[in-house]
Amino acid sequence: MAVTEVRWHIIAAAELAGLIAALVELEYDLIAPVVRDEAIVYDRIDNVQDLPAGWTDEQAPGHYRLKRRTDNALFGYAVGPQSWKKYLHPADIRLWSAQRDNGAFRILDQDTRPSKRYAFLGVRSCELAAIGVQDRVLFEAPNQDPIYAERRDGIFIVAVQCIHAAATCFCKSMETGPQTRSGYDLALTEIVGMGEHRFLVEVGTAAGNQILSKLVHKPAAEEDIRVAQTAVNAAADAQVRHLDTSNIRDLLYSNFDHPRWDQVAERCLTCANCTLVCPTCFCTTVEDTTDLSGDHAERWRRLDSCFTLDFSYIHGGSVRSSTKARYRQWMTHKLASWIDQFGGSGCVGCGRCIAWCPVGIDITEELAAIRGSEANGNTETRH
Amino acid sequence: METLKHVIEEHPFFIDLPAPYFDLLVGCAANVRFNSGTYIFKEGAEANEFFLIRHGQVALEIFAAQRKPTIVETLNAGEILGWSWLLPPYQWRFQARAVEPVRAISLDGKCLRAKCEQNHDLGYELLKRFAKIIERRLEATRLQLLDIYAAG
Amino acid sequence: MLQVEPTIAANPMLPAPYRVRSVSRDTRDTSTLLLEPQNGASVHPFQPGQFSMLWAFGVGEVPVSISGDPADSSRLVYTIRAVGQASSALVNAQPAGSVGVRGPFGIGWPVDAARGRDVIIVAGGIGLAPLRPVIYHVLRHRSNYGKLTVVYGARRPADLLFRKELASWARQPDTQVLITVDSGSQSWRGHVGVVITLFQYLDWQPAQSAAMLCGPEVMMRFAARDLQAAGLASSDIYLSMERNMKCALGFCGHCQWGSHFICKDGPVFPYARIGPLLQRHEL
Numbered sequence: 001m002a003v004t005e006v007r008w009h010i011i012a013a014a015e016l017a018g019l020i021a022a023l024v025e026l027e028y029d030l031i032a033p034v035v036r037d038e039a040i041v042y043d044r045i046d047n048v049q050d051l052p053a054g055w056t057d058e059q060a061p062g063h064y065r066l067k068r069r070t071d072n073a074l075f076g077y078a079v080g081p082q083s084w085k086k087y088l089h090p091a092d093i094r095l096w097s098a099q100r101d102n103g104a105f106r107i108l109d110q111d112t113r114p115s116k117r118y119a120f121l122g123v124r125s126c127e128l129a130a131i132g133v134q135d136r137v138l139f140e141a142p143n144q145d146p147i148y149a150e151r152r153d154g155i156f157i158v159a160v161q162c163i164h165a166a167a168t169c170f171c172k173s174m175e176t177g178p179q180t181r182s183g184y185d186l187a188l189t190e191i192v193g194m195g196e197h198r199f200l201v202e203v204g205t206a207a208g209n210q211i212l213s214k215l216v217h218k219p220a221a222e223e224d225i226r227v228a229q230t231a232v233n234a235a236a237d238a239q240v241r242h243l244d245t246s247n248i249r250d251l252l253y254s255n256f257d258h259p260r261w262d263q264v265a266e267r268c269l270t271c272a273n274c275t276l277v278c279p280t281c282f283c284t285t286v287e288d289t290t291d292l293s294g295d296h297a298e299r300w301r302r303l304d305s306c307f308t309l310d311f312s313y314i315h316g317g318s319v320r321s322s323t324k325a326r327y328r329q330w331m332t333h334k335l336a337s338w339i340d341q342f343g344g345s346g347c348v349g350c351g352r353c354i355a356w357c358p359v360g361i362d363i364t365e366e367l368a369a370i371r372g373s374e375a376n377g378n379t380e381t382r383h
Numbered sequence: 384m385e386t387l388k389h390v391i392e393e394h395p396f397f398i399d400l401p402a403p404y405f406d407l408l409v410g411c412a413a414n415v416r417f418n419s420g421t422y423i424f425k426e427g428a429e430a431n432e433f434f435l436i437r438h439g440q441v442a443l444e445i446f447a448a449q450r451k452p453t454i455v456e457t458l459n460a461g462e463i464l465g466w467s468w469l470l471p472p473y474q475w476r477f478q479a480r481a482v483e484p485v486r487a488i489s490l491d492g493k494c495l496r497a498k499c500e501q502n503h504d505l506g507y508e509l510l511k512r513f514a515k516i517i518e519r520r521l522e523a524t525r526l527q528l529l530d531i532y533a534a535g
Numbered sequence: 536m537l538q539v540e541p542t543i544a545a546n547p548m549l550p551a552p553y554r555v556r557s558v559s560r561d562t563r564d565t566s567t568l569l570l571e572p573q574n575g576a577s578v579h580p581f582q583p584g585q586f587s588m589l590w591a592f593g594v595g596e597v598p599v600s601i602s603g604d605p606a607d608s609s610r611l612v613y614t615i616r617a618v619g620q621a622s623s624a625l626v627n628a629q630p631a632g633s634v635g636v637r638g639p640f641g642i643g644w645p646v647d648a649a650r651g652r653d654v655i656i657v658a659g660g661i662g663l664a665p666l667r668p669v670i671y672h673v674l675r676h677r678s679n680y681g682k683l684t685v686v687y688g689a690r691r692p693a694d695l696l697f698r699k700e701l702a703s704w705a706r707q708p709d710t711q712v713l714i715t716v717d718s719g720s721q722s723w724r725g726h727v728g729v730v731i732t733l734f735q736y737l738d739w740q741p742a743q744s745a746a747m748l749c750g751p752e753v754m755m756r757f758a759a760r761d762l763q764a765a766g767l768a769s770s771d772i773y774l775s776m777e778r779n780m781k782c783a784l785g786f787c788g789h790c791q792w793g794s795h796f797i798c799k800d801g802p803v804f805p806y807a808r809i810g811p812l813l814q815r816h817e818l
Binding site: 440442443444451452453454455456457459461480482483522523526527529530531532533 | 659660661689690694717718719720721723724725726727728729731732735736750751753754757
């Protein structure tokens, strides 16, 4: 892989139009952040005007608002309610269709391939980490999920180093950001203010280098690198939420009966928002349907949530019928069991679950409460 | 031919019972046999004995209105039949039927109760053993109550 | 950009069409289906304890343990109890009808690790079905195993499965079969009581035994406890767990139990590994 010897480059903000054009020309399905319905979500774009220039987000437990920035930054916000799993792990997809003739059936169609390869513009460090987490679940398992693989294959990723942290971000605790060092084709750090608007560009792959070569670029000066790094460090220092992951697996495994689970269950609505916005939640369900004749059947896969009452059952009924059991399952899986299953945490510290919980449950606070009462020697395990 | 005392000593229920007590027990013991189909006792009747089963199967039954009698437990050689003799009102709670020819040692309840009142140590030894049996049967009964094979 | 390997040849979510060769009604709500591949394809070999995902056309798909002889490669046999829509459709399948089959999946019974040992089978209700392949295997390779004991309980006499086979197994040398029901009518001359009440009649040596348990979770929990109390090592006791499944591939997430995916980390687990999990209510 021939990567240019110069590691960092500078492009003017105006070159982003050229970046977008280059990707569209190569027939990528280009996905990027856009403003819609008072949130920053992901959608197809073909023009730099579609990007959320001059917007930032204000986030807190159960709170998300877009606010105007004083500058024209294109990536001056954290993350919105959607994640890249919208494309990699589609929420609704037909697996196959079948026809029955004279008692025998045959499969008609099983093609689930997307029409184009994806290019993602604006992928943050926590989101790259989340893609990596889902890779371990759906891509590297002995049984690879073909739908994920079809979409993951050939992706072009333009990462964005974060210069803004929302109050809900805690990627620093989870060691997933705000700086990313790998997993991208190109990584941009936005330098904006005092009359200038440009990007520090890091090349990750030959494909990234090829795109960069189509843009007007020059090697970055020491000062550029320093300014960019300072901005990213500021995003790290600005984080107000922390999650202590030391010994977290044993902590949660041994606190199955902690009274905090009852307490959070009084607030949790089992609405499943957290699982919908979480970039690593992967659970799906399958629906078998027929048409009116009964001879044409389809199987659909849909995104599911462990918060639904019948998520886990045996013929005697639901296994986790209480809210407490379901919240505990989600949090324990995300922070602890995932480590045993896939070799690392399921949480990337993006904070979406905190912002989008209608009652503002904060996973960092819940974990701290359980950890804290243990440290105090609190033996409240009987209730 | 085995003596009654020897049979009692060998019965699993009395394992580890201190030797002197066997003489007390023998005084209340008798060999009994029941033909297949015989009711060993019926619900509501006075309970004045318990049985060490030596051979054959016994079915414990309950009958309810509009239902034929249901077997709720079966007991076999080595097991104990009956504890209603222990506590007032000394009345059988179920009926027990010999499913096949049954040989047992019957121990006279009135006789034993008197001896236990005089000798509390003997009483304690018997109660310990009965408590263990009742505990196991209660657990098993509760599991039956769960109706674990029912669908849904 | 990640280099990706080509995806595996067969889409694992596609059912293979199988023809229903025969259906026999075992009890009021249970049938045994014999299935043969429709397109002349060969049957995928299976390990005792593995399961397939069976699809009733247009109705739904459910995990069902294979209950046939692993040495018979011409067909797949399933004993199914009607507890929902899909299973009812399967129980009522007609000969010459079509059933979709995916699999086999999962980790099966430790028939290799149990070689040279006495084998104790403890089954409750439909749990005898996933264990029947072990019995077939042991009887077929008799000299590889010690004594075979089958301990089996059902709700009522009419719910007992495979009665003729149970009688025939009881007649085999070095084989003990103990049967019980939770309650019986007066015409029942067998044992009455839950399965664990049969353990007192085991003629066995715990130190050289391996036990395989399948049935309602509460039954397995109490049975494993009693077997261990009687001297069987927890590493020599195996349980087959059950949960709803949508994919059986470790993707849908539904069958998770603690950190285990029952579809691929089980369904058979050594008691030594999962004993404590059984005590966790609503895990």
